[in-house]
Amino acid sequence: MNWKVRIKTMLKKSILDPQGQAVAGGLEALGYKNIADVHVGKSMELVVKNIDDEKEVCQQVEEMCRRLLANIVIEDYTYQIEKMEG
């Protein structure tokens, strides 16, 4: 069975987010004065193949996040998995 996985990484709240500040500044410069708390992170989509057990997929995704996809010192990550048809 194959699984669609969507992973999102964001800087932890305590870490300075210069990219978020740049986007906030850009929006303000364009006239959007009602914007606050801008944060920029990374989103990843991938397919995990040939695993039947949902728990096992989650375990693998967790492991991939910790080993490669996220920098867990400065980033939090969340993910969703979804069974693929066919």
Added chain:
Amino acid sequence: MNWKVRIKTMLKKSILDPQGQAVAGGLEALGYKNIADVHVGKSMELVVKNIDDEKEVCQQVEEMCRRLLANIVIEDYTYQIEKMEG
């Protein structure tokens, strides 16, 4: 009323995604052989303040995506909005 907005941008399927390829290569090098279709995009979170009408929020977010947040020539964007309490 304030709204939490989550925006995701991804390269269009027809556009080469070298960052996705790099991540796929990294995962394979770590021994994950069951991974396919890796795509990397950007995720943004922000707060839109002082609008009561949901439709108006969506309009503003659409406009911000097209003007600044996404490069609509090469990227697709999706977003979710959520009313904030208080």
